[in-house]
Amino acid sequence: MAKGRLAGVVGAMLLMAGPVMAPAPTAANTDDAAAASAVQRHVDAYESGSLDAFVATFTPDATVVGNGMIAKGRSQIRALYAANFVPDAPTIRITESGMNGEKVYLRVAYDLDDGSSVCCSYSEYTVRNGKIAYLVAVG
Numbered sequence: 001m002a003k004g005r006l007a008g009v010v011g012a013m014l015l016m017a018g019p020v021m022a023p024a025p026t027a028a029n030t031d032d033a034a035a036a037s038a039v040q041r042h043v044d045a046y047e048s049g050s051l052d053a054f055v056a057t058f059t060p061d062a063t064v065v066g067n068g069m070i071a072k073g074r075s076q077i078r079a080l081y082a083a084n085f086v087p088d089a090p091t092i093r094i095t096e097s098g099m100n101g102e103k104v105y106l107r108v109a110y111d112l113d114d115g116s117s118v119c120c121s122y123s124e125y126t127v128r129n130g131k132i133a134y135l136v137a138v139g
Contacts, residue, residue: 032099035127039104042125042132051078051085059131066123066137088113095120102126 042057055078058064064071064080071080096107103126109119121139125132 031102034130035102035104035125036099038127038130038132039106039125046084049085051082054081054085057132059128059133062131062133062135064135064137066135093117100124 038057042054045053045057048054055074058074058077060074061072062074062077064077069080071077093109093111094106095109096105098105103124105122105124107120107122109117111117121137123135123137126134
């Protein structure tokens with residue numbers, strides 16, 4: 001089971017579904033493999049607990065969209081995700097990952113300290129030059 005850290009507010013957690021630990025989706029070609037690798041680096045940075053490393057996985061002009069929120073550029077993305085890098089946050093469980101056309105997708109459930117779960121969010125990543133250029137999360 002993959003683990004990760006997220007903010008305590010469930011609504012905010014659903015937006016943050018993208019950064020999770022998962023095996024790279026099966027790559028049908030070199031472009032898919034490169035996109036999957038970029039998302040895995042993004043996940044690894046998130047799992048490291050380093051907000052700086054995490055934000056560096058986005059392009060400078062990246063956009064994150066989800067649940068009525070939009071963050072454009074690394075500064076806004078940093079502010080959006082800062083709460084996800086606090087101790088004692090819920091864990092993440094990957095329920096599905098793969099490719100949807102040229103996009104990498106992840107479906108994630110959240111396990112809370114009280115043993116309950118919140119299910120599920122869906123995120124799609126668009127990768128450009130080895131970095132996350134666009135992330136949309138719903139759920």
